[in-house]
Amino acid sequence: MDKYIETPITDEVINNLKAGDFVFITGTIYTARDAAHKRMYETLRNQEKLPIDLKNNIIYYMGPSPAREGRPIGSAGPTTSSRMDKYAPELLDLGLKGMIGKGKRSKEVIDAIKRNNAVYFASIGGAGALLSKSIKESKVIAYDDLGAEAIRELKVENFPAIVVIDHDGTNLYEQR
Amino acid sequence: MREINVDKITEIVKEMCINVNHFLSEDMREAYKNAYDSETSEIGKKILGQLQENLEIAGEEMIPICQDTGMAVFFVNVGQEVHITGGNLTDAINEGVRQGYVEGYLRKSVVSDPIIRKNTNDNTPAIIHYDIVEGDKIEITLAPKGFGSENMSKIYMLKPADGIEGVKEAILSAVKDAGPNACPPMVLGVGIGGTFEKCALLAKKALTRKAGEHSQTEYVKELEIEMLEKINRLNIGPAGLGGKNTAFAVNIETYATHIAGLPVAINICCHVNRHITKEI
Numbered sequence: 001m002d003k004y005i006e007t008p009i010t011d012e013v014i015n016n017l018k019a020g021d022f023v024f025i026t027g028t029i030y031t032a033r034d035a036a037h038k039r040m041y042e043t044l045r046n047q048e049k050l051p052i053d054l055k056n057n058i059i060y061y062m063g064p065s066p067a068r069e070g071r072p073i074g075s076a077g078p079t080t081s082s083r084m085d086k087y088a089p090e091l092l093d094l095g096l097k098g099m100i101g102k103g104k105r106s107k108e109v110i111d112a113i114k115r116n117n118a119v120y121f122a123s124i125g126g127a128g129a130l131l132s133k134s135i136k137e138s139k140v141i142a143y144d145d146l147g148a149e150a151i152r153e154l155k156v157e158n159f160p161a162i163v164v165i166d167h168d169g170t171n172l173y174e175q176r
Numbered sequence: 177m178r179e180i181n182v183d184k185i186t187e188i189v190k191e192m193c194i195n196v197n198h199f200l201s202e203d204m205r206e207a208y209k210n211a212y213d214s215e216t217s218e219i220g221k222k223i224l225g226q227l228q229e230n231l232e233i234a235g236e237e238m239i240p241i242c243q244d245t246g247m248a249v250f251f252v253n254v255g256q257e258v259h260i261t262g263g264n265l266t267d268a269i270n271e272g273v274r275q276g277y278v279e280g281y282l283r284k285s286v287v288s289d290p291i292i293r294k295n296t297n298d299n300t301p302a303i304i305h306y307d308i309v310e311g312d313k314i315e316i317t318l319a320p321k322g323f324g325s326e327n328m329s330k331i332y333m334l335k336p337a338d339g340i341e342g343v344k345e346a347i348l349s350a351v352k353d354a355g356p357n358a359c360p361p362m363v364l365g366v367g368i369g370g371t372f373e374k375c376a377l378l379a380k381k382a383l384t385r386k387a388g389e390h391s392q393t394e395y396v397k398e399l400e401i402e403m404l405e406k407i408n409r410l411n412i413g414p415a416g417l418g419g420k421n422t423a424f425a426v427n428i429e430t431y432a433t434h435i436a437g438l439p440v441a442i443n444i445c446c447h448v449n450r451h452i453t454k455e456i
Contacts, residue, residue: 065239077243080324124226125359
């Protein structure tokens with residue numbers, strides 16, 4: 001089913017998302033991949049404040065190619081989510097509601113999704129040119145030194161994704 | 177001796193880097209089209225349609241097909257009658273990568289050390305495999321490799337007693353483990369034989385073969401066909417969401433090996449199987 005959702009994402013919206021739904025996301029989302037997750041993890045270990053507010057927000061596992069002049073971003077498809085599995089449960093426990101990536105998740109992540117009434121989306125891997133068309137603005141807001149791996153705030157309009165693991169833990173990859 | 181100046185090599189490599197990340201080769205485009213036409217899963221067909229649309233946008237608007245513009249892997253055949261002038265061949269190739277990735281708005285995905293992990297900011301160094309061949313030309317093949325699929329690649333040191341059935345099992349097991357992570361439909365490069373490193377190299381090189389072309393060795397060709405059919409019955413499908421197109425092609429290369437061994441390497445590539453060859 002096609003569903004149009006906005007960020008920040010509420011429990012009510014999440015309760016209505018089922019594995020297999022096609023969603024179109026509008027609003028602000030944040031990018032973070034391997035190096036940014038590692039740094040956020042270290043920040044938390046040092047009892048310091050994270051550079052982004054996770055509450056009811058979505059993290060997109062993505063490191064774009066550089067933007068050509070006059071464009072907000074370059075190619076911008078998802079990276080493999082499982083590399084973030086080590087870090088995701090803690091972020092979910094801190095209020096993160098959604099993750100966009102591609103591929104399988106660990107049992108610990110799925111448990112944390114259920115525990116926190118969250119959701120895991122996949123966008124289409126290897127479709128970075130197409131996906132970039134739904135990104136209207138992009139701004140580095142933390143860890144600039146990480147280049148493609150910096151944390152970016154994206155304004156997206158009808159960004160397409162598929163619900164893979166819903167708040168009940170139903171997993172689309174296991175259903176095919 | 178034919179003389180080739182390093183500046184010419186750098187210029188050509190730079191253009192190859194930009195071209196290969198925005199345009200897929202004709203054989204790969206054909207593979208996409210065939211997959212779209214044959215796909216029976218509704219969601220699979222939808223995804224294949226979007227992947228084709230992605231290729232069009234990439235070429236028309238010069239946005240890389242995938243943001244992971246890869247680590248630049250080269251196979252370079254150097255004619256033994258060529259004299260390189262003006263510098264060093266490896267430096268010339270790396271300079272071409274540097275210019276191509278910086279000027280072509282390609283992502284810099286290389287860190288200088290696997291543990292310290294500091295980005296080199298120009299996508300160098302490249303991975304370069306040289307062969308010395310007859311003649312007075314240099315043939316350069318570039319195949320930028322993304323790591324979503326590279327991470328799902330496998331190497332097995334099978335026993336001779338495992339035989340061809342062991343090889344089949346190894347290939348299927350690698351594809352099942354990869355599942356949605358490797359961005360299917362995938363292309364599989366398989367190396368059988370040689371030594372530990374030789375079979376991995378064969379597997380990598382097999383990815384640069386045209387999709388749809390088969391081995392000249394009859395049993396290898398049959399194995400390629402059989403494995404493609406078996407893989408496409410796994411119902412992993414486009415993006416791992418089900419369907420009959422899990423792989424576009426299975427390309428197998430073999431080499432002599434030791435009486436005690438049967439090495440098998442499976443190098444998985446996502447649907448963005450980029451490769452380009454130029455002769456100088």
